[in-house]
Amino acid sequence: MPPTFPTPKLVIFDCDGVLVDSERLTSQVLVDNLAAHGLRLSVEQAMAQFVGGTMAGVMQKARAMGADLPSDWVDEIYVETYARLAQGVPLVSGIPELLARLDQAQIPCCVASNGSEEKMRITLGQNGLWERFHPQAMFSAHALGVAKPEPGLFLAAASHFGVQARDCLVIEDSASGVTAALRAGMRCLAYAPHGDGARLAELGGELVRDMAEVPARLSI
Structure with a gap:
């Protein structure tokens, strides 16, 4: 059994590979x-x-x-x-259900991506999520001038929502993202639906294979 943690006060999603299967x-x-x-x-x-x-x-x-x-x-x-x-990119399996659970638990969430807002408009816009996150809950390296593996994107998100880093949870799928989360002092779930995820685990990410696992990890 994985260790239990307090329910986070903010959940920060990466975009590509976490929200959209791109x-x-x-x-x-x-x-x-x-x-x-x-x-x-x-x-x-x-x-x-x-x-x-x-x-x-x-x-x-x-x-x-x-x-x-x-x-x-x-x-x-x-x-x-x-x-x-x-031409079309689907949501990652389980994301609509996870977002609904976060809403039900009244836990705010946002996106922090190394990608541009233009790219997120294309991918999230197809799936009804652009309106959910833009502009108040979307943090792009292109706009802020700081990119993962530096922690600045995640720290900017926490500051915007008035949440301490220790009370944030990040969901990432890349080594640079996991590194940025840990450098920011945030707990990180490492989404690894394919492969063994060993590199992400070595960096300190908590491996999850399916988004359906996430609510239990968040104690919601």
């Missing part, structure tokens, strides 16, 4: 693009290398791996990614 879609776009620039990777390799990072960071890492990327590559990949996401 990571594999965006990774396929990245794989196809990088292949055209001389770097061939599988989707699994791309996810292992790049999930949770910023596109500027992806660009730097891909160049170090041999990709011949133009100076405007970030703009290029955003156009391709947004076009693919606009």
Whole structure:
């Protein structure tokens, strides 16, 4: 049995891979693009290398791996990614039910993402969540100028809601996100529906395989 914790006063969701099931879609776009620039990777390799990072960071890492990327590559990949996401991206299984439970328990929640608000408008807007979170409960690295693995996004969210870091719970699916949560002094559930999640657990995340597990972890 996992240890019991007090019910959090704020739940902070990552967006991609936590609220919306978008990571594999965006990774396929990245794989196809990088292949055209001389770097061939599988989707699994791309996810292992790049999930949770910023596109500027992806660009730097891909160049170090041999990709011949133009100076405007970030703009290029955003156009391709947004076009693919606009074709349709589903919510992560169990998210509607989890949000309903949080509402029932009167626990506020928000989104903190390394992605842009434009990207979240596309993915969350398809699923009725843009209106729920924007603008009062949405924190983007693009807008705030600080990205995971730094803790600033999460600390900004806690400050906005007037909640101490120790009373927040973060739900993340990437190493950079888990690292940011722990650096912020926040408890972190590491959502790992595929693979063993060992890296996330090593960093201090509490593994969950299904969003249906989360209410019990929050004591709601």
